[in-house]
Amino acid sequence: EAQVTQNPRYLITVTGKKLTVTCSQNMNHEYMSWYRQDPGLGLRQIYYSMNVEVTDKGDVPEGYKVSRKEKRNFPLILESPSPNQTSLYFCASSSGQGSYEQYFGPGTRLTVT
């Protein structure tokens, strides 16, 4: 089954404790991205990657890091989480940019206390 998986689905952590949210896709997609979703603000892109070893900032990259060492994986790293990073996070993948369909993972709900 074609899918995007994220782990963990739920995470509660404390300020400053480094964490990684994993994302993996099995569709051989070149394009992957991370979004955060906050009430009233919609989905905002954090980082995107057009291919292995190629990443770029989205609209809200501050406080986040990503890496793309393999085509299928695109982890999101929070080196020192803060309460304003409490949010619902989605990973997505697609065949490319433009009018391609984005496939989204199920989401990771992160709470930073």
Added chain:
Amino acid sequence: TQLLEQSPQFLSIQEGENLTVYCNSSSVFSSLQWYRQEPGEGPVLLVTVVTGGEVKKLKRLTFQFGDARKDSSLHITAAQTGDTGLYLCADNDYKLSFGAGTTVTVRA
């Protein structure tokens, strides 16, 4: 930075009624996509429109793209409880830019 405005923000209707939600952009869309997101899940693509004036139908859903490619509407005929969800429009240029969405609740 492109701004996508969706209206209304919330919409609650009775099963069997019709509804329309809107998406407006501050600039011309490269291509416009509509997604639906159900609680606890990620968004799922409903349709992509590219050409100004384009109309696409997906069962009871009708999508219209404005002639100037700066606005779009989604019309649902005879809404069902399964249509409940968050409807998002997005401009898929070199990166995907989303509106804040319209939360639709269809009551049984």
